[in-house]
Amino acid sequence: MQLATWNVNSLAVRLPQVLDWLAAHPQTSVLALQETKLTDDKFPQQAFADAGWHTAVFGQKTYNGVALISRQPLRDVVRNIPGMDCDMARVISATVDAPNGQPLRIVGAYMPNGQAPGTDKFAYKMRWLTALRDWLQGELQKTPQLVLMGDFNITFDDADVWDPVGLHETIHCTTEERAHLQNLVGLGLIDSVRLFPQPEKNYSWWDYRNMAFRRNRGLRIDHILVSAAVQPLVHACQIDKLPRKNERPSDHAPVVLTLQQPGRA
DNA sequence: ATGGCCATCGCGGATGGA
Numbered sequence: 001m002q003l004a005t006w007n008v009n010s011l012a013v014r015l016p017q018v019l020d021w022l023a024a025h026p027q028t029s030v031l032a033l034q035e036t037k038l039t040d041d042k043f044p045q046q047a048f049a050d051a052g053w054h055t056a057v058f059g060q061k062t063y064n065g066v067a068l069i070s071r072q073p074l075r076d077v078v079r080n081i082p083g084m085d086c087d088m089a090r091v092i093s094a095t096v097d098a099p100n101g102q103p104l105r106i107v108g109a110y111m112p113n114g115q116a117p118g119t120d121k122f123a124y125k126m127r128w129l130t131a132l133r134d135w136l137q138g139e140l141q142k143t144p145q146l147v148l149m150g151d152f153n154i155t156f157d158d159a160d161v162w163d164p165v166g167l168h169e170t171i172h173c174t175t176e177e178r179a180h181l182q183n184l185v186g187l188g189l190i191d192s193v194r195l196f197p198q199p200e201k202n203y204s205w206w207d208y209r210n211m212a213f214r215r216n217r218g219l220r221i222d223h224i225l226v227s228a229a230v231q232p233l234v235h236a237c238q239i240d241k242l243p244r245k246n247e248r249p250s251d252h253a254p255v256v257l258t259l260q261q262p263g264r265a
Numbered sequence: 266a267t268g269g270c271c272a273t274c275g276c277g278g279a280t281g282g283a
Binding site: 009010012013035037061062063113114115153171172205207208209210211212219221248251 | 268269270271272273282283
């Protein structure tokens, strides 16, 4: 089974690309979408249902919006971070069955951008990340097999940055943001991309400007983190750059995780 | 090069993204 995350930067624009991608990746079990930018009544649920997919959605007008697209029915769907006062649609979680038959909690998240260090939006991003960590701590107690995937808007370190000198301590690259990311690692969550050899300069987002994709001037800010209980099932994880070459692409590429029961081909 | 792009809302140009 495969799990994937993709910030589509408007599902209204990218729906055909998402359906094409799903058709080309039939092993997909759950795809987490971010920045759908659609209220739930406008979500193209029928288009996914016609292609054999279950959906769980949490959207709003114009901004944000997250969804889970799943082959299996999605159980115990929860929207946002319970208990956090947040008027934005940024988190959706649900449970499916893992290849070992145990429940697997999937958390799809769109972390705040944060604009720039020192701004109100940056302070909000820090508060939001603290609330996420506190909530996930309890979630991991309830369901040890947990995957947190989405657009984190944070790089782990300079290996995730095309120009670490020019972008030193700028948004997505600050020490403070990276400390929050390490707090999630401290819960036992593992960056699954780094479990495997990867191409040099392995990014998930490229600016639309300056021919950044062609020059591979990007950042790795979309991540799939797996709990320790999931790690034995992890078989591969890679960034799929192909959709970034589409006509009218999202600025983000999907990240894909392959889970397998150990010992199975 | 002090920037270049894209989506939304809505019909011009501001706002947000990253």
